[in-house]
Amino acid sequence: MYTPSDFRKGLRIIVDDQPYYVVDYQHFKMGRGKANIRTKLKHIKTGAVVEKVFSSNDSFKPPDMEEKRMQYLYENSGEFTFMDSTTFEQVQIPVDNLGDAKWYLLENEEYRVLFLDNEAISVDLPTSVVLTVVETEPFAKGDTVTNITKPAKLETGLVVKVPPFVKESDRVKVDTRTGDYLERAN
Numbered sequence: 001m002y003t004p005s006d007f008r009k010g011l012r013i014i015v016d017d018q019p020y021y022v023v024d025y026q027h028f029k030m031g032r033g034k035a036n037i038r039t040k041l042k043h044i045k046t047g048a049v050v051e052k053v054f055s056s057n058d059s060f061k062p063p064d065m066e067e068k069r070m071q072y073l074y075e076n077s078g079e080f081t082f083m084d085s086t087t088f089e090q091v092q093i094p095v096d097n098l099g100d101a102k103w104y105l106l107e108n109e110e111y112r113v114l115f116l117d118n119e120a121i122s123v124d125l126p127t128s129v130v131l132t133v134v135e136t137e138p139f140a141k142g143d144t145v146t147n148i149t150k151p152a153k154l155e156t157g158l159v160v161k162v163p164p165f166v167k168e169s170d171r172v173k174v175d176t177r178t179g180d181y182l183e184r185a186n
Contacts, residue, residue: 002060004037009177012044012063015052019044019063019116044121047096066115067124072105080105082113082120091120098122103158104129104176125176130185131155132171139164149181 002013007025014020020041029035035056042049044063070082070091079092080102091113095102101123105111112124136152149161152172160174162181171185 002062004039004054004056004058007037007039012065013041013060014063015041015060019065020050023049044116045119063116066118067112068115069110070113071110072107072123074107075102082111082123085110093120093122100179101125101176103154103156103179104131104174105156106131127177128173128175128182130171130173131158133162133166133168136162136166136168139167152181 002011004025004027007022009022009024011022012019013022020043022039023042024040026038027035028038037054037056039052039054040049041052068084070084073081073083073090075081075095078095080095080098081090081092083090093113098105099122104125105123106129113120114122114124131154133152134155137150148164150164150166151159152162152166153159154172154174158174158179160172160179160181162172166172166181166184173182173185174180175182
């Protein structure tokens with residue numbers, strides 16, 4: 001059982017007998033009353049976003065979800081295909097269900113695919129991934145102002161802001177929760 005104090009982005013909960021995950025939450029307290037939590041929830045299956053307010057003593061069950069390690073194979077007309085390496089069973093996940101996760105998927109890599117009612121609904125990503133820079137502007141001497149960044153296109157099509165010393169074919173570590181550059185990878 002979860003309480004509102006357990007809320008974090010991505011937490012999966014059951015509200016009104018429907019599976020949701022927390023997109024955003026904010027604690028607020030009005031006067032002498034008890035604390036409340038204002039949330040933005042996204043329905044796991046339909047993608048509909050709702051806003052709800054909960055009191056601090058509400059409780060929630062986690063949805064009955066199953067995880068399987070599956071290999072990402074390819075994307076075809078908005079559907080991402082994954083394969084179970086032991087049974088060779090393939091499942092497709094629509095791009096709408098993946099959201100921003102599509103920018104961090106590399107072909108032939110294994111990911112945890114989440115199933116609800118025997119239907120593949122999304123991918124659980126690691127907190128960071130290493131991707132190769134395929135396109136970026138060259139470093140210009142004299143650009144030594146602190147915190148200067150430049151855009152870099154990565155192998156999956158994602159564009160991130162990187163420091164000026166990063167060049168094409170460098171491998172960089174990217175935070176999958178925020179989409180921010182973390183560091184250059186070896």
